[in-house]
Amino acid sequence: MNSKFGLITGTDQSELKEVPDNPGFLALPEAGTAFREMQKAAEKDGIDLKIASSYRDFQRQLTIWNAKYDGERPVLDWRNRPVDISRLTGVELVCAILFWSALPGTSRHHFGTDFDVYAPKLAPEGYQLKLETEEYGKGGVYHQLTGWLDANMEKFGFFRPFTDDAKVTVGTELWHISYRKTATELAKIQQESKEDFRKFIGGQDIAGRAVITCMIDDIFSEFLAA
Ligand SMILES: [Zn+2]
Numbered sequence: 216m217n218s219k220f221g222l223i224t225g226t227d228q229s230e231l232k233e234v235p236d237n238p239g240f241l242a243l244p245e246a247g248t249a250f251r252e253m254q255k256a257a258e259k260d261g262i263d264l265k266i267a268s269s270y271r272d273f274q275r276q277l278t279i280w281n282a283k284y285d286g287e288r289p290v291l292d293w294r295n296r297p298v299d300i301s302r303l304t305g306v307e308l309v310c311a312i313l314f315w316s317a318l319p320g321t322s323r324h325h326f327g328t329d330f331d332v333y334a335p336k337l338a339p340e341g342y343q344l345k346l347e348t349e350e351y352g353k354g355g356v357y358h359q360l361t362g363w364l365d366a367n368m369e370k371f372g373f374f375r376p377f378t379d380d381a382k383v384t385v386g387t388e389l390w391h392i393s394y395r396k397t398a399t400e401l402a403k404i405q406q407e408s409k410e411d412f413r414k415f416i417g418g419q420d421i422a423g424r425a426v427i428t429c430m431i432d433d434i435f436s437e438f439l440a441a
Contacts, residue, residue, distance in 0.1 A: 225325030284422035
């Protein structure tokens, strides 16, 4: 088993550190430092770049997954409309959840290299962040942030992994950025660890386990970003 298996599955936090000047948010040190540098540059340009979510552990992702599978939390379609999950087969339900939520143990938020970002001062006071497409697109409250990231994030080593319009299995996430160098290495290890993952997830108390274990090959080829 690869020595990074615990890291990539969100079950080993030992390499993570708090992002400098961003209390409460964990990342791998190099990614966190790069993020902080980008944040300072954004500040100079009048953008208060903030983290909404960075590292998330397996348990947290498992809680989200189980709540969606069991109908305790809405499953949204590509236009953010709630899906009537009572009409779906297990396979269809898994695919529907995977559009906006990663399978626990495969989320890039486990890597310590990925961040969901926003810029609270661009929005009206009291505005509640939703992390939805319309907020980051043309005319959206954070559209200016999208433009700033487009122009600058590459210099700091970041890119957006979920923007492949041709890939219709997962939603475009303009708010989700990834520290390319390390994330790409970890994504490669993730693909190489498929058989270990199959065993790992089979031993977890996850809703839809039987369906998921049958779908591991498809999930790894179609739903994970490189
Ligand atoms: Zn994200």
